[in-house]
Amino acid sequence: MVTQATFELAPYQRGYHLITDKVMAQLPSLPEHGLLNLFIQHTSAALTINENADPSVRTDLKTFVDKLIPDNDPHFTHTIEGPDDMSAHIKSSLFGPSLTIPIIQHKLALGTWQGIFLCEFRNGGLKRKIVATIFH
Numbered sequence: 001m002v003t004q005a006t007f008e009l010a011p012y013q014r015g016y017h018l019i020t021d022k023v024m025a026q027l028p029s030l031p032e033h034g035l036l037n038l039f040i041q042h043t044s045a046a047l048t049i050n051e052n053a054d055p056s057v058r059t060d061l062k063t064f065v066d067k068l069i070p071d072n073d074p075h076f077t078h079t080i081e082g083p084d085d086m087s088a089h090i091k092s093s094l095f096g097p098s099l100t101i102p103i104i105q106h107k108l109a110l111g112t113w114q115g116i117f118l119c120e121f122r123n124g125g126l127k128r129k130i131v132a133t134i135f136h
Contacts, residue, residue: 003028012120024108033103035134040130041129043089044089046091047118048095091119
């Protein structure tokens with residue numbers, strides 16, 4: 001059996017944002033066992049799982065990734081949508097558009113320190129659509 005829902009997140013500023021609770025609020029009750037797939041329908045944002053306890057992890061991720069893939073790189077040719085657009089596309093490809101999380105005993109099988117994060121790579125922040133598919 002498959003259950004599916006599409007929901008929208010309000011705009012976030014550039015960075016890594018813990019959205020586990022927002023995702024859970026959009027889901028129907030979880031089956032005893034199964035899989036949750038989350039897919040973000042955008043090419044300048046991504047989803048990831050990382051540490052949810054210490055906010056400095058998010059700061060360090062942003063600092064390192066922005067240093068690794070800076071805006072306005074002179075090698076970029078796709079620049080019509082602004083200085084942060086091509087760097088956002090590259091970051092989105094590296095992190096990826098989807099996550100698959102096991103469901104065990106009606107709960108997401110996230111580790112103690114794990115949370116679901118929206119990676120917003122654009123300066124302007126846009127509404128982001130996510131498709132959640134539960135396989136049970």
